[in-house]
Amino acid sequence: MSAELPEPNLYHFDGAITILDSKKNVVDVLKLGLSNFLPRGAIVCNSEIYAVVVYTGKDSKIILNQGHYAYKTSSLEKKLNKMFLI
DSSP: OEEOOOOSOTTOOOEEEEEEOTTSOEEEEEEEOGGGOOOTTOOOOSOOOOOOOOOOGGGSHHHHHTOOOOOOOOHHHHHHHHHHHO
8 A cells, every 4th residue: 555645635645555465466556546535524325345544633634634723622631631741
């Protein structure tokens, strides 16, 4: 599996999957593009799919595209973090 580095452009994706046999010989190389890409939060119904997770968390295209994001934490979590540091 190879893919481009995470970038905020929602309309571009390049990657490839290399299929190997049991002796580690290359059987096929499948190109992945935007037509094979499902963004975070997409819903797939009544379909059977094979999936490869490429970007997660802060590296997902939607998070990179929205700019600066402050994760919400409760006051209890903040206090606990300070206690753990001490």
